[in-house]
Amino acid sequence: MSPREVERVREIQGDFADVKLPELPAVPGMIKPSEARYLYWLASTEYLGHGAVVELGSFLGASATHLAAGLRDGGLGGELHCFDRFLWDRDHAAKFDLGIEVGEDYRAHFEQNVRRVYDGVRAHSVELSELTWDRGPVELLFVDAPKKFAELEATLTAFSPHLEPDQALLAFQDFAHAPSYAVALVIAGLGEPLELKHVVAGGSTASFLLREPLPHDARAWRELDFSRWTRTRMIDAFEGLAARIRLDDVRRKLAPGLAMALWDVGAKNEALARVRALDFDEPLQRHWQRMAGGPLYERYDGLFLARGFTRPAPRGNALTRFVRGLLGGKPGE
Ligand SMILES: C[S@@+](CC[C@H](N)C(=O)[O-])C[C@H]1O[C@@H](n2cnc3c(N)ncnc32)[C@H](O)[C@@H]1O
Incomplete structure (x- = not known):
């Protein structure tokens, strides 16, 4: 086993404060400083070079810049494929001023931001529902756009045949973002094949190493559709996964997700009782x-x-x- 493969076995829950970032252009974005350090560390020291690095949800390139710099500095090269619809929307306009109109394509801004760091970056303008992948194994899959079951299903359908056990690492930026509770429930539903590896303090990212092949068929995805689960199964799955998070801030952020999930399936009293009891x-x-x-x-x-x-x-x-x-x-x- 190479030192990087040995390192892969370690579970880390922390703020990655000892990661030293190189000088990078400031890119507006939605990730926290600890997540930026984590992504750089992931691509520069954990990446084994066995497949592509794929990002779903790139916006203007904040996370991509850190993944790209990690690939550049890690010495193994590797391609970074970034998927996004790259269309400026009202939410973007409410938070950032890019000087463009709602509905305009901002992919050129993304490319300009990330290409100056690393030229192995490929941008793909696509809707999540239309995702496809035919470029071989994917080793790092950074997921920062799919938040709902259907989007996660589209992601798994496109990528699961290209994820190799013991090599592919799946990082979910919205793992602890409570309204994106579908991420945690789908991970919990997948169970054993996903081994918790990294949780990033101060952010909401958690990563999982693939240990067994993921199912590829539509029947398996139907099983993962938690809206068809019993409430007990939903609660047990969510709580079982949450119990593995040792970082207080991340666990606290994630916890209301179960109340939101119960609210959405109509279990309003149970949802209210749970949200009142939260810390x-x-x-x-x-x-x-x-x-x-x-x-x-x-x-x-x-x-x-x-x-x-x-x-x-x-x-x-x-x-x-x-x-x-x-x-x-x-x-x-
Ligand atoms: C949370 S932002 C990504 C933030 C980025 N990773 C960063 O570091 O700043 C989510 C991105 O996903 C994209 N997105 C959301 N839903 C999408 C969909 N259905 N299809 C394609 N892209 C989508 C948005 O355009 C947005 O840029």
Whole structure:
């Protein structure tokens, strides 16, 4: 076994603070600093060179830049294939100013950001539902777009025939993002073939080493569809996986996902009881406050209210804030 293969056997749950990043261009993105360090470390020291590195969900290239720099510095080369629809949407426009219109293609921005780091990057403009792959084994699959069962099913359908046991590592950026609970449930449903390897503190990424081939057929995917499971199975699967997370911040972030899953299948009382019993620390409190201001509030209003989060009123202009002030409301209320 090479030193990299030996290293692969270790389970690491931490913030990867000892990873020294090279100088890299600043790229706007949605990953946390600990996740950036992790991705660089993964591609530079864990990658064995047995297959391609694939990223699903690239946005402007923040995560891709770190994977790309890792491949560049790791000495094994390797191609990085990045899949995204690369179309600027309202959510992007609300958070970032790229000077382009909603609906415009931003792939050229992605390519410009990542190519200056490494030229082995290939961008693919595609909808997740249309994913296909015919370029041989995939060794690192970084998943940062599929969040719902159908998208995860499309991902597994396209890639599972190309994932080799003991070599392929699957990293899920949304693992601990509670509204993306489908990621955890599908991983739990796959069971034994996926061995927990890395959990990134301060972020929501967890990675799994493939130990046995994944099933390829539609019947197996139907089995994974947790909306058909009993509630007990759903709870046991989620809690069994969550119990393996030792990092408090990640476990706390993930936990409300089960309440959201139960809410979505109509088990509202059980969902409410669970969300009330959760341990919310200060960062999670802030995270939920931010979520309460977005589209998730409509869907999970009961859960937000049960934790005391109301939808923040629109900020309004200076005049409405002045009038509200006269009437006794707080600014921004
Ligand atoms: C969370 S962002 C990725 C963030 C990125 N990894 C980073 O480091 O900043 C998710 C990306 O997935 C893409 N995406 C979401 N749903 C998609 C779909 N159905 N098909 C293709 N791309 C999709 C979005 O365009 C977006 O760029």
